[in-house]
Amino acid sequence: MASHQLYVAPPEALLKPLSVPSRLLLGPGPSNLAPRAQAASGLPLIGHMHKEMFQVMDEIKQGIQYAFQTRNPLTLAVSGSGHCALETALLNLLEPGDSFLVGANGIWGLRAADIGERIGAHVHPMIKEPGGHYTLQEVEEGLTQHKPVLLFLTHGESSTGVLQPLDGYGELCHRYQCLLLVDAVASLGGSPIYMDQQGIDVLYSGSQKVLNSPPGTSLLSFSSRAKHKVYMRRTKPFSFSMDVMLLANLWGCDNKPRMYHHTTPVVGLYSLRESLALMAEQGLESSWRRHHEATAYLHSRLQGLGLQLFVRDPATRLPTITTVAVPAGYDWRDIVSYVMDHFGIEISGGLGPSMGKVLRIGLLGCNASRENVDHVAKALKEALQRCPRNKL
Amino acid sequence: MASHQLYVAPPEALLKPLSVPSRLLLGPGPSNLAPRAQAASGLPLIGHMHKEMFQVMDEIKQGIQYAFQTRNPLTLAVSGSGHCALETALLNLLEPGDSFLVGANGIWGLRAADIGERIGAHVHPMIKEPGGHYTLQEVEEGLTQHKPVLLFLTHGESSTGVLQPLDGYGELCHRYQCLLLVDAVASLGGSPIYMDQQGIDVLYSGSQKVLNSPPGTSLLSFSSRAKHKVYMRRTKPFSFSMDVMLLANLWGCDNKPRMYHHTTPVVGLYSLRESLALMAEQGLESSWRRHHEATAYLHSRLQGLGLQLFVRDPATRLPTITTVAVPAGYDWRDIVSYVMDHFGIEISGGLGPSMGKVLRIGLLGCNASRENVDHVAKALKEALQRCPRNKL
Ligand SMILES: Cc1ncc(COP(=O)(O)O)c(C=O)c1O
Ligand SMILES: Cc1ncc(COP(=O)(O)O)c(C=O)c1O
Numbered sequence: 001m002a003s004h005q006l007y008v009a010p011p012e013a014l015l016k017p018l019s020v021p022s023r024l025l026l027g028p029g030p031s032n033l034a035p036r037a038q039a040a041s042g043l044p045l046i047g048h049m050h051k052e053m054f055q056v057m058d059e060i061k062q063g064i065q066y067a068f069q070t071r072n073p074l075t076l077a078v079s080g081s082g083h084c085a086l087e088t089a090l091l092n093l094l095e096p097g098d099s100f101l102v103g104a105n106g107i108w109g110l111r112a113a114d115i116g117e118r119i120g121a122h123v124h125p126m127i128k129e130p131g132g133h134y135t136l137q138e139v140e141e142g143l144t145q146h147k148p149v150l151l152f153l154t155h156g157e158s159s160t161g162v163l164q165p166l167d168g169y170g171e172l173c174h175r176y177q178c179l180l181l182v183d184a185v186a187s188l189g190g191s192p193i194y195m196d197q198q199g200i201d202v203l204y205s206g207s208q209k210v211l212n213s214p215p216g217t218s219l220l221s222f223s224s225r226a227k228h229k230v231y232m233r234r235t236k237p238f239s240f241s242m243d244v245m246l247l248a249n250l251w252g253c254d255n256k257p258r259m260y261h262h263t264t265p266v267v268g269l270y271s272l273r274e275s276l277a278l279m280a281e282q283g284l285e286s287s288w289r290r291h292h293e294a295t296a297y298l299h300s301r302l303q304g305l306g307l308q309l310f311v312r313d314p315a316t317r318l319p320t321i322t323t324v325a326v327p328a329g330y331d332w333r334d335i336v337s338y339v340m341d342h343f344g345i346e347i348s349g350g351l352g353p354s355m356g357k358v359l360r361i362g363l364l365g366c367n368a369s370r371e372n373v374d375h376v377a378k379a380l381k382e383a384l385q386r387c388p389r390n391k392l
Numbered sequence: 393m394a395s396h397q398l399y400v401a402p403p404e405a406l407l408k409p410l411s412v413p414s415r416l417l418l419g420p421g422p423s424n425l426a427p428r429a430q431a432a433s434g435l436p437l438i439g440h441m442h443k444e445m446f447q448v449m450d451e452i453k454q455g456i457q458y459a460f461q462t463r464n465p466l467t468l469a470v471s472g473s474g475h476c477a478l479e480t481a482l483l484n485l486l487e488p489g490d491s492f493l494v495g496a497n498g499i500w501g502l503r504a505a506d507i508g509e510r511i512g513a514h515v516h517p518m519i520k521e522p523g524g525h526y527t528l529q530e531v532e533e534g535l536t537q538h539k540p541v542l543l544f545l546t547h548g549e550s551s552t553g554v555l556q557p558l559d560g561y562g563e564l565c566h567r568y569q570c571l572l573l574v575d576a577v578a579s580l581g582g583s584p585i586y587m588d589q590q591g592i593d594v595l596y597s598g599s600q601k602v603l604n605s606p607p608g609t610s611l612l613s614f615s616s617r618a619k620h621k622v623y624m625r626r627t628k629p630f631s632f633s634m635d636v637m638l639l640a641n642l643w644g645c646d647n648k649p650r651m652y653h654h655t656t657p658v659v660g661l662y663s664l665r666e667s668l669a670l671m672a673e674q675g676l677e678s679s680w681r682r683h684h685e686a687t688a689y690l691h692s693r694l695q696g697l698g699l700q701l702f703v704r705d706p707a708t709r710l711p712t713i714t715t716v717a718v719p720a721g722y723d724w725r726d727i728v729s730y731v732m733d734h735f736g737i738e739i740s741g742g743l744g745p746s747m748g749k750v751l752r753i754g755l756l757g758c759n760a761s762r763e764n765v766d767h768v769a770k771a772l773k774e775a776l777q778r779c780p781r782n783k784l
Pocket of ligand 2: 261262263420421473474475476500546548549550551575576577578598607
């Protein structure tokens with residue numbers, strides 16, 4: 001028998017207590033927690049397979065069905081962030097060799113394309129400059145040319161601030177035997193989306209944006225068409241933890257006794273349940289209205305500061321996350337740091353293709369208020385006065 | 393423009409407040425939260441890319457290095473449960489066609505084999521009856537016969553109650569150019585493990601067992617040998633969200649500026665940080681001792697009730713989760729339900745190959761006390777008196 005000894009000592013940094021600052025999170029997410037979601041985080045743990053937990057999961061399912069406006073039985077929360085929901089969708093919908101059409105007008109389409117390639121799909125990205133969206137005609141050209149089994153579109157393109165119209169796209173896809181997958185991580189609850197009526201086959205969203213829950217869970221639903229594609233696969237998906245047939249069972253979507261699959265993030269699900277409850281109480285329409293109003297007010301305040309909105313067409317401006325062109329002569333990093341250091345407010349720069357081009361300001365869920373707009377406008381005004389100009 | 397309307401109403405169940413019962417969680421996990429981990433769950437959110445969060449992540453890394461007794465720079469927390477850590481390891485270590493040797497003496501090896509097959513590896517499971525473990529000689533036979541690039545062993549086989557010895561296995565694997573991957577989800581902090589000294593190449597564990605944190609994060613570390621295999625891959629892993637090269641960057645393991653990869657479960661990481669801090673304060677040796685003592689006491693109490701320990705060899709009994717043979721004439725479900733319904737205590741039945749054969753009682757982290765042993769022994773005694781016999 002070998003004899004071993006402890007040779008790594010207890011780290012000093014861990015012997016100090018944890019403390020975290022208070023921040024106003026007006027970036028593209030995560031947003032501040034709804035007090036009720038935060039309170040739920042502090043509740044005692046129960047088992048992931050206790051009947052009370054199945055009840056919480058059932059309520060979450062119903063909450064998602066309401067938020068998505070869908071009656072899909074195959075609706076569940078994913079134990080992971082938005083990326084995990086996207087990957088769960090793609091790993092289950094695509095098989096190697098499948099043709100996959102991707103609206104790539106910002107980072108999220110690029111991510112979908114990356115994942116599609118890892119899976120061995122034939123990926124056809126429709127690359128577009130940041131700020132643009134896809135017309136029905138453009139999509140139809142892609143469908144005709146590439147005969148995809150799946151189209152990916154981002155409803156709320158949070159890296160560019162674009163709202164992608166969705167009316168007619170599902171119908172169009174179905175005419176070409178293609179499924180429609182939509183990312184609503186940054187738009188759900190902020191802008192209308194009607195999964196069933198718009199013919200969206202797979203829809204996902206996150207917990208940490210308009211829902212004001214902690215990051216770590218996400219929302220996912222499959223139409224019967226999409227479910228059919230998943231259940232008729234020739235091969236098993238490359239992932240066990242993201243296998244939708246197994247997740248469907250765990251979430252009670254298949255009328256079979258639920259089997260242990262993985263330990264779900266019980267505490268995160270408590271919060272998600274509370275956030276969905278708030279959405280149900282408040283009503284989707286009032287949530288959409290509140291985001292629309294707060295963001296319209298933000299736009300007017302930004303324009304009052306001489307700033308230019310990055311998305312030209314008002315009809316395709318996202319009512320949750322606003323992009324502003326980086327004002328001439330400034331380094332965006334200076335502005336973001338100033339607002340953080342002097343006001344404790346998070347705003348952010350661009351991401352992926354919009355990096356260096358924009359500042360991003362999010363008004364998400366309970367953060368969508370005139371009061372917060374006043375805070376960030378004041379901070380920005382001061383930043384524009386104090387930050388160095390013509391530095392670049 | 394189509395016009396849509398809300399047709400799914402706010403669900404009634406969600407209009408009621410959330411309430412969860414208090415339970416003593418003496419199953420195989422999750423365990424009850426450490427008060428400090430639970431308090432951390434209620435802290436306000438900060439951004440996943442704020443410098444204070446990077447500090448928390450650095451502290452977590454150091455805490456994992458201490459708990460694993462490793463100096464591996466490539467050490468991080470995975471944003472997911474134990475399965476996600478296992479899958480992250482396999483998706484990055486294996487390429488299609490690789491030979492993969494699996495110790496399958498319970499459910500966890502079967503899961504590893506399932507994932508290996510999804511990836512397209514040649515999987516060689518060494519199937520063994522529940523209750524058994526692998527000798528060096530058995531492993532050497534597998535290595536000679538299958539020339540694997542990777543061997544999977546479960547340190548704490550929580551479905552069967554077996555503790556797999558680990559001395560000499562790493563060295564043996566390395567003699568055959570094989571990497572050693574070990575699951576310590578159910579054993580870390582309860583039984584000694586010395587990653588570096590035992591030559592373990594990849595080690596993972598969970599948050600929700602001895603660490604008494606909420607489920608949803610897990611611990612993962614790669615030796616330089618394992619890192620080399622990952623960085624020399626011919627193909628990208630099938631998953632973006634589990635790509636270790638990208639995660640290594642996010643966790644500051646590669647000396648490059650950290651880039652956004654996904655939104656980490658900030659609140660779960662707060663708790664994990666606190667749980668690792670508790671482990672560092674208390675010391676690994678004292679934690680091992682406490683589990684050993686509490687579990688020895690449990691064994692004596694169970695034997696006092698006439699129950700038989702499922703694992704025959706005392707040297708391979710897991711000091712965290714104890715398996716008892718289902719007593720003759722009883723239905724295990726009756727016993728589990730009785731203890732839950734009358735005492736609010738969770739114990740559990742078998743899982744996978746041990747289903748129907750055992751009852752499982754976990755003493756994990758702060759739950760490992762004589763007091764809890766007395767509670768569960770009392771509950772079991774009453775259950776044995778009151779539950780129907782010769783029912784099966
Ligand atoms: C539109 C959109 N899609 C996907 C994601 C990815 O989500 P996560 O960071 O939770 O993985 C985000 C996150 O910002 C997003 O805004
Ligand atoms: C030994 C072992 N490995 C892996 C797992 C899987 O972990 P999770 O349920 O967190 O996915 C468990 C969970 O019980 C376990 O005990």
